[in-house]
Amino acid sequence: MSTARYAVGIDLGTTHCVMAAVDLTQDESEQVLQQMVAIPQLTGPGSVEDRLLLPSFLYLPHSDELAPNDLTLPWGIQPPFVVGELARNLGSRTPIRLVASAKSWLCHPGVDRRAPILPVEAPAEVPQVSPLQASIHYLEHLRQSWDYQHPDAPLLEQEVTITVPASFDPAARELTDEAAAAVGFGHRILLEEPQAALYSWILASQGGWRKQVKVGDIILVIDLGGGTTDLSLIAVTERDGSLELNRVAVGDHILLGGDNMDLALAHVVRTKLAGQNISLDLWQLQALTHGCRAAKEAMLTDPGIETMPVVVPSRGSRLIGGTIRTELTRDEVTHTLVEGFFPWVDAAARPASRARTALTKLGLPYAQDAGISRHLAAFLGRQTHATEALAGFAALPPNASFLHPTAVLLNGGVFKAPLLAERTLEMLNAWLQAEGSPPARLLEGADLDLAVARGAAYYGYVRRGRGVRIRGGTAKAYYVGIESAMPAVPGMEPPLQALCIAPFGMEEGTDAALPSQEVGLVVGEPVRFHFFGSSVRREDRVGSVLEQWSPEEVEELEEIEANLPAEGRNPGEVVPVRLHAAVTEVGTLRLEAIPREGNQTWKVEFDVRGQE
Amino acid sequence: MTEPKFSFFARLLLALQAFWRTLSDPEFATGVARLSQGTLPAPAAEAAPGLRQTAPESALQLLSLLQQEGRFVDFLEENVSAYADAEIGGAARVVHEGCRKALHAYFSIVPVRTESEGSRLTLQSGFDPAATRLTGNVVGQPPFTGTLMHRGWQVTAIKLPQLAEGHNVKILAPAEVEL
Incomplete structure (x- = not known):
């Protein structure tokens, strides 16, 4: 060190x-x-x-x-x-x-x-x-x-x-x-940020965390940042008499956060003003968003407030004459935030997703469904089997349709509003009750704004062997697409198979085994591969080949690219290589192409120039 | 005050005393040396009570911050008599929210007295008259007993932004020109 x-x-x-x-x-x-x-x-x-x-x-x-x-x-x-x-x-x-x-x-x-x-x-x-x-x-x-x-x-x-x-x-x-x-x-x-939030909670408990969780607990971390929603499941196990934490699953990347909520409220007020023939410019909309955030925080903290004035100052020096005064009512806040972002749904709800149009505008792929509850239901529903391989976990009830967490840690400034925190917990507990499980408890004492940085600093300390460490590893198994060797059928593309090159849960600083299957690389020109990840297939080993899969189970990621320089080979020649995966000490995945002969290796790039 | 005129014998006596003390007391000798060179130090005068001009820089900086956060100058420079109270109230929210935010960001402000207003309290002798002002029937000697009318405010910490060299603090808010 x-x-x-x-x-x-x-x-x-x-x-x-x-x-x-x-x-x-x-x-x-x-x-x-x-x-x-x-x-x-x-x-x-x-x-x-x-x-x-x-x-x-x-x-x-x-x-x-x-x-x-x-x-x-x-x-x-x-x-x-x-x-x-x-x-x-x-x-x-x-x-x-x-x-x-x-x-x-x-x-x-x-x-x-x-x-x-x-x-x-x-x-x-x-x-x-x-x-x-x-x-x-x-x-x-x-x-x-x-x-x-x-x-x-x-x-x-x-x-x-x-x-x-x-x-x-x-x-x-x-x-x-x-x-x-x-x-x-x-x-x-x-x-990972949800892990950092949990480390921060452990640090803040000053050793008391061991009394607040027990073997068999499944902690659901909901990290609602300014721009993203991040979900993780952490299971509590035991080894040699002491508690261990295992991050068993992570959710999809959801571009949906606290900023969307403030913006949504601002649009409600803007529409209301438009009805009075008052239009706002960009600067005023920003000021309105700011005012809505303050009003939202006040109303969500104090249930006694029915309306909060929102004032958009004029841009010129005439403050009184040019100021637009309006108000935000409790109904509007409840309707927009609680019903819009935390709608009361059952555990079978899934986020609506429109098929992406062929002409995608250059812009961020924001979540299409603003209902965080639906994203949460989808995540828990997909991870029903996340703790099956762990010792000490009570089997889920036979008809369980989703994984049953026993504790919840909330992170992010959005949850400063008690109403949203309570709503999230109440709904989760309603899902649990419907399937005969006891309610999950809220882990208290989280520091919502600074927890991630605090936890990250503490992690550096924990890595020196002091304090409990969350075991995690990669939260996905990774696959490359290979064309199956079957007779060509006119008008039909050869079906794609997925070859597992990195299993689920690879820890930092470890190497995956070399798959026995080879893929062909064309010398001197970049070759792209389909690349897949699965956050549920925990049993696949290196070399496992999937013939077919559902999009729920295996998700296609961005293509990867290998570029074999032409040195000592003829351009255009096809060289058989095996793809080798490793997780670096830093925590990034590394892929290499290893030719059958020779001892050179070539890095396989993830960040391929945008999908044209 | 006129110095007494010395007689010859008095001068002789003084000369002998001075001779011996110059020999035995180094500090006295230093004084005699200064006297003989004509550089007698002026008697240390009591510092006269003075006034000073405070540096305007932080005042301008604070005005600029209050304007930036709470439209303070805009509000004061506007003719309020032309508007109804409701309109002024709307603008006052902007000023109140912003200036309060600035005040709390740059100063830690606490009351001078922690007692609640209206309660009786006793001031012992040696209290700081700058921090606690006596009003009304101000007679007699401490300890003074009276009613707390205002708790007072004091700043316990100041944390104003640092300014770049050459920054023009006289511009409280720049004119804005949209292209």
């Missing part, structure tokens, strides 16, 4: 970045001291403040927009771009120069994530950046912030844990790692 002094956790969020640290030199005990790290950032031109949250926004100013002095950061540099609060602020007036949600673009398989494509709506003269480069800028700002405050312990030499959604695919994980590598982090690890 390195000689790092701190374990640093970085929550590289869709809407905010947060950083926390644990001093590794402290004594071993249940009460681990941990600190949040302030992130100095521009909050106005020429004005710098320390904040705990760094808004994940990048603004690319025009050369006449800001004086170089107004961009000065405390560590004495004047970058030609703005990151953080000021970026978000300037972007609300000039969206064509604002990069937002870079993380969602990082896991968008439809685009080349190393190509300068952001801001999407930018006119030709605005320099664009890639989703990867935007992430590098955020990490670089965090590094500079840390180094400014810890001149004796540079961040690049510390144990850094960067969190990613559990639902991030191998390509998005690899790109996150690539961004961290570009900044120069030497000791970096990726950790």
Whole structure:
């Protein structure tokens, strides 16, 4: 291990970045001291403040927009771009120069994530950046912030844990790692956000967590961030007399979060204003969204409030004359948020999904169904068998249609509203009751905004063998598509088979066996393969071949690409190779093509240029 | 005050005393040396009570923050007599919410006295008159007993944003021109 002094956790969020640290030199005990790290950032031109949250926004100013002095950061540099609060602020007036949600673009398989494509709506003269480069800028700002405050312990030499959604695919994980590598982090690890939230809960319990869970518990973690919803199941088992935690399943990537809720409310109010012939411009809509968020938080916290005024200030200096005053009623909030995002459904509900049209617009693949309850039902329904192989788990009732969690951990600012937290738990318990299971309990004491960074910092400490570790490994089994050898039938494509190359649950730093089947690579030109993942097929081993599968069970991922250089071979020649999978220490999946002869290997790329 | 005129004998006596003390007391000798060189230090005068001008920079910075967060200057510069109370009320929410947010972000403010207003309290001698002001029937000697009319406010911590060199703090809010 390195000689790092701190374990640093970085929550590289869709809407905010947060950083926390644990001093590794402290004594071993249940009460681990941990600190949040302030992130100095521009909050106005020429004005710098320390904040705990760094808004994940990048603004690319025009050369006449800001004086170089107004961009000065405390560590004495004047970058030609703005990151953080000021970026978000300037972007609300000039969206064509604002990069937002870079993380969602990082896991968008439809685009080349190393190509300068952001801001999407930018006119030709605005320099664009890639989703990867935007992430590098955020990490670089965090590094500079840390180094400014810890001149004796540079961040690049510390144990850094960067969190990613559990639902991030191998390509998005690899790109996150690539961004961290570009900044120069030497000791970096990726950790799934729901796991980080659970670590934070363990840390906050100061050892008391062992009394709050028992063997046979299944903890459902619902992490509702600003831009994404992330689901995980963690089972409590026992080994050698002590409790163990196993992450047994993760959900799909759902681009649906707290920001969608504020926006939904703003649209309700906007429609109401439109009825009074008042139209809002983009800036006013932003201000309205802000006002709706404040009103929502007040009403969801205090059930006694029936209406909350929402005020959209005028943009000009005449504040009183130009201000638009309206109000948000409890009915509107309940209807839009509770019924819209947490509709009361039964466990058999599934999210509606429209078939994707052939002409997809360049944009983020937002969830088509805003009903988080339906996504949750689908996840639990798919994972009915998640704990079958684990010892100590009571079998589900014979007619169980979904996996029955026994405890729930909620994370994300959305759940600061008691109404939404209660609704989620009540509905889950209604599902459980309908199938004869006892209600799940809520794990108390979660820190909703900062938990992920806190948990990530604590994980760096846990990795040194202190405290309980969540066992996880890959949450999917991976397959490549091979064409089956069968006589050609005119007018019919040869059916595709899926060859398993990486089984479910591969841990960091492990290699999968070499499959016996070979695939052909054409020398000197890139060859693409269909690539599949399954979050339910836990029994498949390397070399297993699937003849057919349902889309519920095996999901097609982005294509992968191998490029065999022509050295010493004839271009066009077909070389038989075997595909070998490994999970790196960092936590990314690596695929290599190994030819039958020779001892060279070639990396297989996940991030193939966007699907044309 | 006029110095007494010394007689010859008095001067001789003083010279002898000075001779011996100069020899035996180094500090006295230093003083004699200064006297003989004509650089006698002026007697340390009591500092005269003075006034000073505070630096306007933080005041301008705060105004700018209140304007930015709560449209403070816009509100005060507007002619409120032209509007109905309901209209002013709507704008006041913007000002209240924003300025309050700014106030809490940059200052930690607590009451000077923790007692509830209207309660009786006693001030011991040596209390800080800047933090607690006496009003009404102000006579006699401490301890003073009276009724708390206002709890007072004090700032326990200030955390204003850092400013870049050369930043023009006189611009409270830039003009905005949309292209």
